[in-house]
Each structure stands twice: as C-alpha cells, then as structure tokens.
Amino acid sequence: MGCSVVWFRLDLRTEDNPALTAALARREPVLPLFIWSPEEEAPWEPGGASRWWLHHSLKSLQDQLEKLGSPLVIRRGPSLEVLRALGASHVYWNRRYEPKPMARDTRIKASLEASGIQVESFNSALLFEPWQIENGERKPFQVFTAYWKKCLREGRVEAPLPAPRKILAPRIHPPSEKLEALGLLPAAGWGAGLAASWEPGAPTALRKIRSFLGSAIKGYETERDFPSRAGTSLISPHLHFGEISPRQIWDLVHEEKVRRAHSIFLKELGWREFAHHLLYHYPHTPTEPLREKFRAFPWRKSAKDLRAWQQGQTGYPIVDAGMRQLWQTGMMHNRVRMIAGSFLTKHLRIPWQAGARWFWDTLVDADLASNTLGWQWIAGCGADAAPYFRVFNPVLQGEKFDPGGEYVRRYVPELSKLETKWIHKPWQAPAKARYVEPVVDHATARAEALEAFSSLRPHGVLEKNVSLKRY
C-alpha cells in the first residue's frame, strides 16, 4: 500500500543515490524500477554502443539490488503508464537535464501528483545544478574559465550518501521484463570489441577511479594528451550512466594529496558540469549552433567524405586511428576527438551535427550535454570556441601527441611497419604503404576553410580598421 518506487534512469548505482536514500528513509517497501522508453529521448534514441553499455550496466544493477533484497523491475514505456500501473504511493527519481526527458519528467510529476501520488526528485548527476550558477548579470555563463571559477568559489559540493545495507521488497513483487527481451545488444560482432574493452557497472567504476587516483593521476596533466599512453581515467561512460557520481569522485579526490594534478582532473569534471549548464540554458544546441551567425556557414554535403571519415579512411593516420579506435572500442581518446572533429568540420566542412550523430551511435560515453559541447566547441560555433577558425594540422598534431606513432600503429595496421619519420605523413614516404591517399590536401582544405569562415565575418569590421589606418 505504502510502497515507494525508485525510478532508476541515468543513476545506475545504489551508493550516493539520493532518490533511493529518500525512499528508504520512509521505512516502507521499496520497488526499484527501470523503464526502457527510447522514444522519450531526443533528438536521438540511445545509440548502439550506449545500448550495449546499458544492457550490462542493468545486469550489474540487478545483481546489486538482488543482494540488497529488492530485485529490479524492468518495464517498457511509456513511462507515465508504467508508473501509474504500479500503484505506488510515492515515486522518487534523480533528475535529468536533457530537454525532452526533463519536460517529460515535469509532465509526469504533475500528472502523478494530481492523482495524489507523492513525487520527489533529486540531484545525483551533477556537482552543481545548472540553474544554480550565474554570472554577474544573473545570466548563464558562456566561458568555461569564468564559470568554473565561480563554481569553485561559491558552489558547495555535498558529501556522498552511504550505500544502503538492505532494501525491503514489497510483499508482492510485480513482474519484470527479461533484460534480454529489451534487445539492447547489437546483432553480432560489434559487441565483442566493446566487451573486450569495458566492464560496465558501479563496482568496476569505483575500482577504476580508486586505481586512477592512486597512481596515474600524478602524471595526468601531461600524460592525458598522449593517446597511446594510459594517462586518463576512462571513467566517462560510468559517469554518464551514473554508475558513479561526480560527488563520489570529488570526495575521493579530496582524500588524496597530489594537489595540482587533482585540480586539473577536477577541471574535466568542470567541463562536464559546464556542458550540462549550457544544455539546460540553451536546449536547442544539440542540433543548432549556439552562435547564431554560424547558421550561415557554407557547409559541404558529401556522403562519400562522411563515410571515409566514419570508417577511418581519410588518409590522415591520426584521424583514421581515432575513428577506428571508436569503432572497435566505443571510445576515442579526447585529444584525438578534437583532431578528428576538426578534420570533419574544417577540412571536410561537413556539418558538426553529422559528427555528433555518429559519435552518438558509436561512443559508449555518448552524453547529450558533453557531445554537444564538444562538437560545437571544435566546430567553432559554440561556447568558449575562440579562435573559432582554428584548424588543427593533423600531421603536426600527430607528431606532437603521438610522436612514436604507437597509437597510429595500434589502430591502423597498414602502417605498422612504417618508419616513425613518416608515420603521420605516409604519402611522403619513399616506400608506399597499402594505405589510402589523403581525401583532401591539408593546405588546400585549410585555405578553403578560412575562406568559408571569412564569409561569416561582418564586413563592417574590416572596413573600419582600414579607414583607421589611413587617417
């Protein structure tokens, strides 16, 4: 009768879970619930890599909840119908910040409350709520450094909540869909590479972050830029699915001693916060540029070039290595994301949305807020993207961040025997490797990109400068 439902969404953990903690505080039976409702997501349903991760993460959550005493119930949407059908007196969830799910949650809350059901929502996914941080003019920030300074100066991060010891199950446990019946796993093949690279679930997430904070974080500031080295935490997919909370990470970080490295690492959590801040305040940005004038940018349309990029066949080794790492493992090193993103949007001048869409399908850490910020940043049309006409030179970037070519050799086997001297510009090597020719010439593509950017510039600026010089 007095049963509480805890609706799990992107918070697939029992530790530091405010919704679960609040439900348990009622000292009534608790029904843990997951609803598969891809049609309630926008602008895209969860991608293939995300579904794979979700399947395994739910499996892990099932294990944890079963041990605690109240097994997970899995249902298919629509969410509102499912929640109504369970006949709970109280419903608890942790908030989401993407426009469509957020609007849905608001509707569901109003609807359930109108029927006398108590609903409470909590923050479990962020250090700071997106509406909590504002600039001097009481407006949202558009520059990261100013935003993060303000967070660190004025924001207060709450301590993580303890894990429950036991969850009292309802006397009659409602039936659940079989996890396998949701069809989250890819048909064949593709899942193998993901399985070889990842172990979803909260226990692994905690283990990984502890191990990272215990060792690799010392060299984080410099090592994180080299994709062939194990210099990053690889925690992003765990964070996206809420297998671990940023508060837990914040807490663990502050136990440690390596101050500078830690502030650099926390800054990356800051970017994640900033991404959610931007998505909340500018909900149109997953598909539209934040900077209005970019609507006029002369993008190219080339299915052939897009395909070459997706398949890691651009002829630029660092780009192709990244795209193939993505396909094989569901991950791309962040440095390489920037290079590959710059290549798609600047060299090929293909709309950043096409890149965002591909990443959405293939990344295990696909996250609407972070993906949107990342793509708008690299395309130059988003927040903090000055100078917006920056064009990464894939050869120089490769030589700088993969100087020994190990990363390229790992993912582009055609080049595994090539001398390091040529590894980032195989077209200049005396002995030809069996590898594609560059789809575009760097210098030409760069010049064309700059030409395209100049079309965005208001003409007045240039004329004013000229006249100032003359007099």
Place this chain on the structure above:
DNA sequence: TGAAATGTTGGGGCG
C-alpha cells in the same frame, strides 16, 4: 586544449 605568417632581436660570420 592552434597554425601559419609576420615582426623583432641579437649573435656570429664576413667583407
């Protein structure tokens, strides 16, 4: 969390 072009400076070679 760039790259490339352009400008400046200072030391060394050399007439």
Place this chain on the structure above:
DNA sequence: ACGCCCCAACATTTC
C-alpha cells in the same frame, strides 16, 4: 672596428 647580412629564436599578429 664597423656595418651588413643571415638566420635562429622568440614574440606578435592574423587567419
């Protein structure tokens, strides 16, 4: 001894 040129190294500007 001096001016001139070259060029590397660094700084600034521009894209």
